[in-house]
Amino acid sequence: MTKENLTPMMKQYLSIKEEYKDSILFFRLGDFYEMFFEDAIIASKELEIALTKRSTGANSKSPMCGIPYHVANTYISKLISKGYKVAICDQLEDPALAKGIVKRDVTKVVTPGTLADFDYLKQDENNYLLSMIVKSHMVYLSYTDYSTGELYTTSKAYFEIDEAIDFIADELYRINPPEILINEISNDKINNFLNLSNFYINRIKEEELENIVFNSEEKSLINEIVFENIEKIEKENKLSDLSSIYILLKYLIKTQKHSLNHLNTIIYYERNKFLILDENSKKNLELVKGLNTNTKSGSLLEILDKTKTSMGSRELKKWVEAPLNNKDEIEYRLNLIEEFNSNLILLDDITNILKDIYDIERLSVKISNKNINPKEIVSLKNSLYEINNIKTLLENSNNNLFKELSSSINPLVEIQKEIDSIIVEDPPVTTDDSRFIKIGFSEELDELFEASEKGKNWLLNLENSEKEKTGIKNLKIKYNKILGFFIEVTKANLSMVPDNYIRKQTLVGSERYFTMELKEMESKILGSKDEAFKLQLTIFNKLKDFLVDNIFNIQKTAKNIAKIDSIISLAQVSRNNNYTRPNINDSGIIDIKNGRHPIVEAKFTGELFVPNNTFLNNSDEMIHIITGPNMAGKSTYMRQVALITIMMHIGCFVPADSANISIIDRIFTRIGASDNLAKGESTFMVEMKEVSNIVSNATKNSLLILDEVGRGTSTYDGLSIAWAIVEYIAKNIKAKTLFATHYHELVILSEKFDNIKNLTIEVEKTEDSIIFLRKIIEGFTNNSYGIEVAKLAGINDEIIRRASQILSVVENKENSNFKEKINDNSLVDIQQKSIFDVKKDEYINKVANININSISPIDALNLLNELVKESRDI
Numbered sequence: 001m002t003k004e005n006l007t008p009m010m011k012q013y014l015s016i017k018e019e020y021k022d023s024i025l026f027f028r029l030g031d032f033y034e035m036f037f038e039d040a041i042i043a044s045k046e047l048e049i050a051l052t053k054r055s056t057g058a059n060s061k062s063p064m065c066g067i068p069y070h071v072a073n074t075y076i077s078k079l080i081s082k083g084y085k086v087a088i089c090d091q092l093e094d095p096a097l098a099k100g101i102v103k104r105d106v107t108k109v110v111t112p113g114t115l116a117d118f119d120y121l122k123q124d125e126n127n128y129l130l131s132m133i134v135k136s137h138m139v140y141l142s143y144t145d146y147s148t149g150e151l152y153t154t155s156k157a158y159f160e161i162d163e164a165i166d167f168i169a170d171e172l173y174r175i176n177p178p179e180i181l182i183n184e185i186s187n188d189k190i191n192n193f194l195n196l197s198n199f200y201i202n203r204i205k206e207e208e209l210e211n212i213v214f215n216s217e218e219k220s221l222i223n224e225i226v227f228e229n230i231e232k233i234e235k236e237n238k239l240s241d242l243s244s245i246y247i248l249l250k251y252l253i254k255t256q257k258h259s260l261n262h263l264n265t266i267i268y269y270e271r272n273k274f275l276i277l278d279e280n281s282k283k284n285l286e287l288v289k290g291l292n293t294n295t296k297s298g299s300l301l302e303i304l305d306k307t308k309t310s311m312g313s314r315e316l317k318k319w320v321e322a323p324l325n326n327k328d329e330i331e332y333r334l335n336l337i338e339e340f341n342s343n344l345i346l347l348d349d350i351t352n353i354l355k356d357i358y359d360i361e362r363l364s365v366k367i368s369n370k371n372i373n374p375k376e377i378v379s380l381k382n383s384l385y386e387i388n389n390i391k392t393l394l395e396n397s398n399n400n401l402f403k404e405l406s407s408s409i410n411p412l413v414e415i416q417k418e419i420d421s422i423i424v425e426d427p428p429v430t431t432d433d434s435r436f437i438k439i440g441f442s443e444e445l446d447e448l449f450e451a452s453e454k455g456k457n458w459l460l461n462l463e464n465s466e467k468e469k470t471g472i473k474n475l476k477i478k479y480n481k482i483l484g485f486f487i488e489v490t491k492a493n494l495s496m497v498p499d500n501y502i503r504k505q506t507l508v509g510s511e512r513y514f515t516m517e518l519k520e521m522e523s524k525i526l527g528s529k530d531e532a533f534k535l536q537l538t539i540f541n542k543l544k545d546f547l548v549d550n551i552f553n554i555q556k557t558a559k560n561i562a563k564i565d566s567i568i569s570l571a572q573v574s575r576n577n578n579y580t581r582p583n584i585n586d587s588g589i590i591d592i593k594n595g596r597h598p599i600v601e602a603k604f605t606g607e608l609f610v611p612n613n614t615f616l617n618n619s620d621e622m623i624h625i626i627t628g629p630n631m632a633g634k635s636t637y638m639r640q641v642a643l644i645t646i647m648m649h650i651g652c653f654v655p656a657d658s659a660n661i662s663i664i665d666r667i668f669t670r671i672g673a674s675d676n677l678a679k680g681e682s683t684f685m686v687e688m689k690e691v692s693n694i695v696s697n698a699t700k701n702s703l704l705i706l707d708e709v710g711r712g713t714s715t716y717d718g719l720s721i722a723w724a725i726v727e728y729i730a731k732n733i734k735a736k737t738l739f740a741t742h743y744h745e746l747v748i749l750s751e752k753f754d755n756i757k758n759l760t761i762e763v764e765k766t767e768d769s770i771i772f773l774r775k776i777i778e779g780f781t782n783n784s785y786g787i788e789v790a791k792l793a794g795i796n797d798e799i800i801r802r803a804s805q806i807l808s809v810v811e812n813k814e815n816s817n818f819k820e821k822i823n824d825n826s827l828v829d830i831q832q833k834s835i836f837d838v839k840k841d842e843y844i845n846k847v848a849n850i851n852i853n854s855i856s857p858i859d860a861l862n863l864l865n866e867l868v869k870e871s872r873d874i
Helices: 009-020 037-047 069-081 160-175 188-195 204-209 215-220 225-235 245-255 279-284 300-304 310-321 328-343 346-352 361-370 374-395 400-407 414-424 441-472 491-496 516-549 553-578 600-602 634-650 683-697 715-733 744-752 786-792 797-811 818-822 837-848 857-872
Strands: 024-029 034-035 052-057 060-068 086-091 104-110 130-137 138-145 150-157 181-182 200-204 265-269 476-480 482-489 502-506 510-514 584-585 588-597 612-616 623-627 658-661 665-671 703-707 736-740 756-765 771-778
Touching: 009 104, 024 069, 024 104, 024 857, 034 037, 034 052, 034 069, 037 069, 037 279, 060 069, 060 215, 060 600, 069 086, 069 482, 104 245, 130 160, 130 245, 138 160, 138 245, 138 553, 150 160, 150 818, 160 188, 160 279, 181 245, 181 553, 200 204, 204 245, 215 715, 225 265, 245 414, 245 736, 279 665, 300 310, 300 600, 300 634, 310 361, 328 346, 328 400, 328 584, 328 634, 346 553, 361 414, 361 516, 361 553, 361 736, 374 400, 374 414, 374 553, 414 516, 441 476, 441 516, 476 584, 482 516, 491 510, 510 516, 510 744, 516 553, 612 634, 612 703, 612 771, 623 744, 623 771, 634 658, 634 665, 634 703, 634 736, 658 744, 665 715, 683 703, 683 715, 703 715, 715 744, 744 756, 786 797
Parallel strands: 024 086, 130 181, 150 265, 181 200, 584 658, 623 736, 623 756, 665 703, 703 736
Antiparallel strands: 024 034, 034 060, 052 060, 086 104, 130 138, 138 150, 476 482, 482 510, 502 510, 588 612, 588 658, 756 771
């Protein structure tokens, strides 16, 4: 079908669609948004709506589907959640007044990273759009939550491409943006990494980056404060390239097509200003998502988040994902928690007030777009009123810390008063057909609405009068938008209709009439009503302009309340869970008395949690090698040490009787078995890559949690690797380390290094079973109790008996024919010697093979010296 054969409307559709090829085009036709061609096929399938056909030209029909415009947001959100973009094409003029085809154009493009639908967005999570520029051994990264106006930027220099990928992976895991803007990159490693991700990716062409200039119209849509912040970042040499910020702003202008007033401050951040937690550590420690749930359930965040506002919940999530590493900032939060828990009445009063505060942070985008409705404006007013109550409570306390906190809160009283003087207490959501401006605010508006109301009373009187005159008891005066006012008479009473009634419409069961008197009054009533609604809208628009002028202050107040809500949440959790205030030391010590795992103790309330002590330092207790059976609690113990350390850095009290913890720069974890088959990487390869990352980036101020390193390969390979890693940490990195292992041979390292100590899990062995006491004690074990654990897990008795027989033979090192006694042809080989036995045998063979008759005295002395040295390592 050629374009010439298309109807004018379809020509218009295709010309607009040409500019938005990557989006599903919602094309407004009357009360519906229609989709055509391939868009219709996709939308009908994804939205589960009927696919029909529409005539698009001479003798041709094309696929079509549609949705009512008033429920469009629901369908748009569904498409966005499935990874699509949606271009909204609206009618730009009244169809009744249009000469020819109605003017239409795209008024907004909704994308995964720009969605601002309150009903769809998760209240306790930000929805970020991220831009990333990778070039010249630098990664430049900027991201914004369009719904709240937050905007952040940073950069990272790298020498090897794997460094860049590690940085990108960690930031993407933390930020979790549904949509990414990125320049065209030639590096296959980065492209492969991004292609395997679940993000919606927009590739930015190089020509778009070469000369990014904002024209005057684009500049008018961006708050001047943004450009001032960009200039400041540039002057302070924080970023050598600003294209990631510019691309972000350009994209928002292109898709949203209106003012970005709510984007104000650009926050430049440096990762080393926080406790750095890589992607693996966040996952393994279940900071914001449970390992088994992949949701907030089962995470540390779930335990800590008792916030009462959506703003507070989002803020606390940021705190958990990026703990502080500045002692003064940590102490400030700890001081507030301590003071709130010493003032329980104040704590409870503020908690109850917070419950009534609306998500005014996300209202900022609606204020900026001027699509905030009267009900939301009243919610803003009521929230500011409650915020003023919080300020008063803090101000009236006798606590200097609370008074200081009170001074940071601006309840924006002038905004409260302005809204209160204009909008009624319980306004409608829409502005179309109801009054919501208070009586007394505008004398002119009051007169217009009064005239409209008088008209309603006049109509009621006229109806009663006509009933009496005509004797038609069921006569009604009605109104609709097409006919206006009319008199309706049923067919049974038509004989009683007077001569002055003029027929207007005939229906199946009735006739509709008007009189000249009614027609004249209709003009007065509708005229005054139309004028009233026009004036009301003018007043409302002025109020919205006023809010736009104050948007920055509204956002600032929202952010301060979010922080207070987060502190209150940590205070309540600390009190309810019997947490204690940690001490922060500068001595490199982690000293925890009766520490508990915050997630485990909260989830398993029916079981008595066994607390444990921890003492790590930079000298004689730097590395702890932990042996013991599976399921005895090694992993739980190590994780709890890491979590308690993180909680201190968040500025929270911790689950322990006491805790004295030094500032840590990074926490690394190597826990559990996982593969990455999509990248062709085995479990052991993934494990070794994680270990490589740790030994490359850990410092003496880091905390390392290593669990079963080396178990993914053969026994001797794994043992050798584990041994070498512990030695390397002890000699080179010198980081505080918890190293759990089933390689019992490693315990001998405590004799070789002064900074290594052995710990084990206490076990009580009965005649036919074991009991895990969950207590960490000094010492080691050379028994993993694997068969006993298998029995506890329910492995059948025949397998258990056979395993016991095999183990008995394997452990009998005097028996040279153990393979025959096992009598199992499928068992190819069982190594019965430890690494020390192998070294010993090699040493003996070397001595036995010396030919003393052919060696010179000098060579004999040198050989003897060499043998003495080797003997010390056995």
